[in-house]
Amino acid sequence: MANPFYDNSDPGQRFISGETARGGDVDAKFDEVAAGFDKADQRFKQTVSVPETDGFELPDVLTRKGKILEFDEQGKPVTQASASGIRQLEQSAQQSASQCGLLVNQAQHAAGLAQQAASDAELERQQASDQVALASQQVALAQGRVDAAAAQVALAVEQVTQAGREVASAQAEVSRASAQADRAEHEANRAQGYAQAAQNIVTPANSVKSSSAGQQLVVGDVVLVKSAGQRYPMPLSPAVGAEVTLRLGSFDDTLLGYSGNTAERIEGGSDDYLLNIPNIACTFKYFGPTEGWRLI
Structure with missing residues (x-):
């Protein structure tokens, strides 16, 4: 007999009925049988199997064709999605991966653009800062000019005020002189009247x-x-x-x-x-x- 685990089909290795077998040969034969059992045990460990008490029956060929074997919540094997469906899922996953790669490339490109924009913004910020510093210097210079102009205006106002006082004083002098002139004119009129009266008196x-x-x-x-x-x-x-x-x-x-x-x-x-x-x-x-x- 021969199987994947133990081969006893060679007549030269078989014991002959009625003959005496030596113990070493018998032990060697049993060692080969034990090695076959070891292989079978290893194969069983690598094979999906269920206890007889679970009542699992392998579906027929048409039912399990193109399906994959899975385990449900109770640990029992069940057939699920077809292999073609798995391939479709794999293709979909590959497409998704490709799209993800494209998105990653786009994100990297966007990140590069953002980095360039940030660099440009930093340059503009530095330029704006320089302009602000220059404007501050110009404002300080203009403020100095304004202060100087204000001082000149204050001096001019003081001069105008002094001139106003002098004008008021001159006007007062003019008023006094005008009053004196009026009095002088009045006295002159009186004198003229006296002179006229005197002239009339002596008129023949x-x-x-x-x-x-x-x-x-x-x-x-x-x-x-x-x-x-x-x-x-x-x-x-x-x-x-x-x-x-x-x-x-x-x-x-x-x-x-x-x-x-x-x-x-x-x-x-x-x-x-x-x-x-x-x-x-x-x-x-x-x-x-x-x-x-x-x-x-």
Whole structure:
């Protein structure tokens, strides 16, 4: 007999029936048989098998064709997906691996781009930092110029303020000078009045009258008024160019009487005319019905 584990088919190695066998040969034969059992045991250990009590039956050829053997949750062998399905899964896995490789390449390319972008960004950041430093220097320089300009403005303001004070002082001086000029003009007018009165007094064509009471004036009168509260009616129906002169004493309430004729108004008014400046001489001249009597 012969099998993968033990071969006893060679007649030269077989014992002959009825003959005496030596112990060494018998032991050698048993050693070969034991070695065959060892091979069989090793083969069984490398073979999927189930106990007879599990009731497992190998599926028929058509059922197990193209399938693979797996073990379920209870450890029993079962047939599952076909070999072609496994191949499809392997192909799908290979495609997935290829796609993963492509994605890895793309990711590496993107990482390279990102690294380049980071390098460019760092360069731009450094350039921006340099520009900021330059701008800071320019700002500091501009601030210095602004401070210098502010100091100049402050000095100019102080100078303008001082000039304003000087202008105000000059204006005050001008005001005082103007007031003095007004007083001087007033005094000059008074002096001129006195001079005119004196001239009228010495004019031969006029007669000088001294009066303490109001009286009707006539053309050419030169009257020295000696008392307060007097009223002197102006000449009636005067001709153009007619004049009268009054020189007042130290009082300010002498009246020139209005005749009631609008052609003989005094200084444009239809009422008595008040002489309220003491110690002056004044001459009134008749300019016609439109102007009436006017102080000259």
